[in-house]
Amino acid sequence: MVNDIPVMAEPPALPVEKVLEALRIAFTDLVQRRAVQPAQTLTPLVGGGDVIASQGVLEGVYGVKVSPYLPQAHGGPVVSAWTLLLSTGTGQPLLLVDSAELTAVRTAATTALAVDLLARREADTLAVVGAGPLARAHLRYARAVRSFADVRVYSPAVAEGRRAAGFDDGVRLASSVDEAVSGAHVVLLCTSAARPLLDAAVLPAETLVTSISTNAPRAHEIDPQALNKLDVYGDHRPTVAGAAGEMVLAAEAGVWDPSMLRGDLSELLTGGCPPPSGRRPVFFRSVGLGIEDVAVARLLIEG
Template sequence: MSEIRFLDGGQTRAALDPARVMDAVATALVAVARDQVSAPPRIAAHAPGGLLGAMPGHVPGLGLAAKLVSVFADPERPGRSSHLGIVALFDEADGHPLALMDAGPLTEVRTAASATLSARALARTDGGPVAVVGTGAQARAQVSLLAALAPKTPVRVAGRDPGRAASVAAAHPSGRAALGIEDAVRAAGTVFCCTGAVRPVIDRDWLAPGAHISSVGGSHGPELDAATVRDATLFAEWPGAATTPPPSGAHELQGLPPERSVTPLGAVLSGELPGRRDEDELTLFKSTGHAALDVAAAQVAHAVAVAEGWGTRLSL
């Protein structure tokens, strides 16, 4: 009989040490770029009100894990969706289960980590204030990570609800709510798009020369307009962001002309491929999520939980 460590939502979130997650996600992204990861494209079963996605993956040296996550419309918040699920971590050597944890905070933190890594690698060093577009759980996770890593950088949060924008902005020492999305984006050198949009929320004309966009939303439709995608140098976690259809690929990157290429972010992080080439270049990291990032975050959460003695031990 084997035992598995169960981490509830609070324990999972507490175990996701920001610096360690950043390092682990960077390692995973490099492994993806080098084709060292075993992770089939995400699949989903569709129900009338949403979908159930499955994402298994193995990253050598980090671990073996699988995520099951449901994405359903939230009837209490029209226009928003809930992301609920579990992540199971296994021993990569003998396959026995090690831990079961809440997929919600794990997904939020690893997604924010990949977006932040893209900004570190691709944004101008003198990019000015940061804009975060969105007021949901992912936007809050992004602002919280920025607060932990760059508390002095001005952050402007924008969304449909000014009150929610102010609440999210309060998580950052230098955060405040913007007057609106256009106001936030025009003043920003880096834009984090964290919405559940089904149509674009960003207009190309709002973006400053040399801006960097990290777009992690758009599960149900394009978060960015076609002109932004047309004018930007493109980066993603993996090539399939452009070559496979949603839900594994990105809505914005479907049907790119043959001459357009999408550079794996991990190849920039490792120095194997260039990132930004000049100060006026528009750069775009389009995230679709990747099982390798779940493996990375789960490995960190499990290691911290074991060290701290957190979680409930369950017999299988």
């Protein structure tokens, strides 16, 4: 405790359904102006590296997550994340929490919310590309919104037999991206790739592909040239097109425009945008939002 503020270096696990419901409420409140989502800010550091700050306001709570990215002379960069919650009534701190695990949770839960809203009801075949903590969290949350009978996982490490921990017996390890994705109704891209892993435009109509952000500049897991052949959605319309690498690159190449974004999570939850057309593959891109961090961290003090 610091000045009677709970400090959590290892936050407890949260129930999946509780997290999903918290995000549904947060995104609904956002479109109904009961929540505030400022733009993310990036502050460069002298000598290299940066700090990303993600803010959000939900009922009674302001929160900010700070995420330093600190290159090292030897070895990989140091990356951390801490979330601070303040009461909007008293201005007093409510919680300081290490957000490493919470970031994986809120990212996976946001993707699962998109799966629930965008994947066809009978979707029962899932491909996960990636095998790290984010991939495992995505699998756990995706299974909470659909009953997948066939689950395939691919990553180079898994294909080479170097890592398969964290996956149950109901998961089939694929030897290539193509093998994992073939016939899948939902494809979750959960990697740190800075270049395309697949051409989403050649997938069957109604196939849902999701993608998340990484620290790599202009990172993109699908070919930017494919965007104009997809039904494209994002987590938050005002911010996603300016931050998602494939959207920025496609706009610069003149093959796609942010006005072509069909909708975001708030609009999907409240009927403010059209559903997928059923004629093309569907692509959902998230870049991460402060209200997601606040919604999940707030669960830790609500009990």
